[in-house]
Amino acid sequence: MLENVNVNGDERIFLSLGANLGDRQGNLLQALQYLGARTTVRRLSSFYETDPVGCEGAPPFLNAVCEVATDLKPRELLEFLLRIEKRMGRLRPFRNAPRPIDIDLLFYGKRCIDETDLVVPHPRIAERGFMLIPLAEIAPEFPHPLLGRSAAELAEAVGTQGVRKVERSLRLRLSGDPQQCAPEVSVGLSRVGVTNLERVIRLGGSERSDPALFHAWLDLFADLGPEQAGVHMSRFSDALEELVEELTASAFPDVESLAERLALAVARAQKARFSQVSIRARYPLARITPISGKRVEDMATFLSIAASDGERTRHLVGVEVDGLTVCPCAQEMVRSYERQLLLDEGFSETQVEKILDLLPIPSHNQRGRGTLLMGGGEGIRAEHLVSIVEVSMSSEVYELLKRPDEFFLVNKAHRNPRFVEDVVREMLRNLLLVYADFPGNTFVLARQENLESIHRHNAFAEYQGTLAEIRGEIEEGCPRAKHTSLDAWLREGWS
Structure with a gap:
């Protein structure tokens, strides 16, 4: 439909995105593409590299926060986010396991929801710099409906330790x-x-x-x-x-x-x-x-x-x-050709497969x-x-x-x-x-x-x-x- 997007009136909706498996930057951008199918992304923060929380030794995360407009209700939006995570390969073998994508609903306007599997605002946002710092970048004045403090104030209180702004390289x-x-x-x-x-x-x-x-x-x-x-x-x-x-x-x-x-x-x-x-x-x-x-x-x-x-x-x-x-057909032919070249040069089967998986194949x-x-x-x-x-x-x-x-x-x-x-x-x-x-x-x-x-x-x-x-x-x-x-x-x- 060609109409102005203002489906939620003055309600401002914020999502947090994170990834610490695979191509982290590519995964965030891919998730934003999927979000565009049922929402309109109005603002997007910079990307921040952050230390993992609750899973020692796991790879660092790449995080961002976006503001979206959508006609989906809170639970419908949550279900949509979970479908995106599943489509992008997220598994949940244990709590805080490394993942290719993580999408959290931070705020849905000033609504306060406390249900078994849906809590808004996000219950741990006040403790998490990787959510608050990018949120304060795009909406510093936004007030937490329960705590009565702005995003900027909460971000300042939690500090920047373990949260590093990165360029889209x-x-x-x-x-x-x-x-x-x-x-x-x-x-x-x-x-x-x-x-x-x-x-x-x-x-x-x-x-x-x-x-x-x-x-x-x-x-x-x-x-x-x-x-x-x-x-x-x-x-x-x-x-x-x-x-x-x-x-x-x-x-x-x-x-x-x-x-x-x-x-x-x-x-x-x-x-x-x-x-x-x-x-x-x-x-x-x-x-x-x-x-x-x-x-x-x-x-x-x-x-x-x-x-x-x-x-x-x-x-x-x-x-x-x-x-x-x-x-794909031409790419597979090139891959087979390059594979034989590498084998002829003395590389082992394991080395050849690692090289071919690492480098993009022409087509x-x-x-x-x-x-x-x-x-x-x-x-x-x-x-x-x-x-x-x-x-x-x-x-x-x-x-x-x-x-x-x-x-x-x-x-x-x-x-x-x-x-x-x-x-x-x-x-x-x-x-x-x-x-x-x-x-x-x-x-x-x-x-x-x-x-x-x-x-x-x-x-x-x-x-x-x-x-x-x-x-x-x-x-x-x-x-x-x-x-x-x-x-x-x-x-x-x-x-």
Whole structure:
């Protein structure tokens, strides 16, 4: 949904992130990507290296604190955080065991919650410098609702011992109306209409902010009965133009609301049994580069598809995002070749495997374009879907990068090689993580197209189906011969 994020009013929510296994910095950044699927990260502290608490001899932690906005309630947020930890490989063999990621809910506004497995504020925050120091960096004035002292005061009291700030190092209508005449060939057509209709649309806005303008492309279709020669092409424009005045006077809250209104207007204007509207809008996303922390603005394509029978409507919301993919096949060939070279030079099998595991293996890579659409679930936000698509590829991409950022992304991509099919399957698996609470009839379209670098063709993969079908295959191991299609889902229950 394209709307201003202020879902919790004045409630400020803070999370603590930590890692002391594997690529600690990479793990924190990966966790932030996952968080972006159901929250908006408003502020992020510097990274701090800290001594472990309660586990002597364990590796040091890398810690940070972030402020987020979300429509999730406290327990829902906690469950989401636990799913992220599990997805990233956290095990709990014993208390305070080393872990690749640890995400704690520090504050949920000024709420005080004391339940068996949910305590807010965090019960030990006043003792922990690795939480208080990064918190004081981004919200020094924030008051502890029970202790009545600010984050800065609490941080000063606990001191900086064992907490060291670090840099991110890699860091017309015709009078005769011939369209109503009987056609020579009496066959009904599924979709007839106009495509690539360009408009500037107004979306969002609230009492505190003006609506934003977006450049959009619209496709408008209606089904055509076998008794009718053609649709009224001008009526497609009319359906849109009749809304222009309303669009100018009071903006639509989001792109899917506009799509639904247009689909309903087209179905009624054409007296059609079924209409469909697609909207593509270019949307600026404020982002922070992974290592240099530079604020940049990238563009994403937000999508919405809506259908109507003249009375009811259904819609989907989605995104189209660019990313980077690395070919696993070529990488495996290079690995085998390098392995033999090292063996020929006298290195032992153990040494060779250690070297190959340590160094990223070269491969050819390509720009990938991922598309993700969802329908039927409440609270789906297009900007959150961006994170799911990006984390499913080998790496995300940015318009502007410093050299350390470039190195980090190239290294990350080559350590996460994925075929075009892998990317689609990762999207599906990540959807189950992020939207575990969504109903089974929620529809999903996941698509990936890779613009090959050493071939003249593109590679393509797509999935269409419901969350229930995805859960059945991934979680229950029950393969399906047939999945629900987009057209079937849009027309579900309609004659």
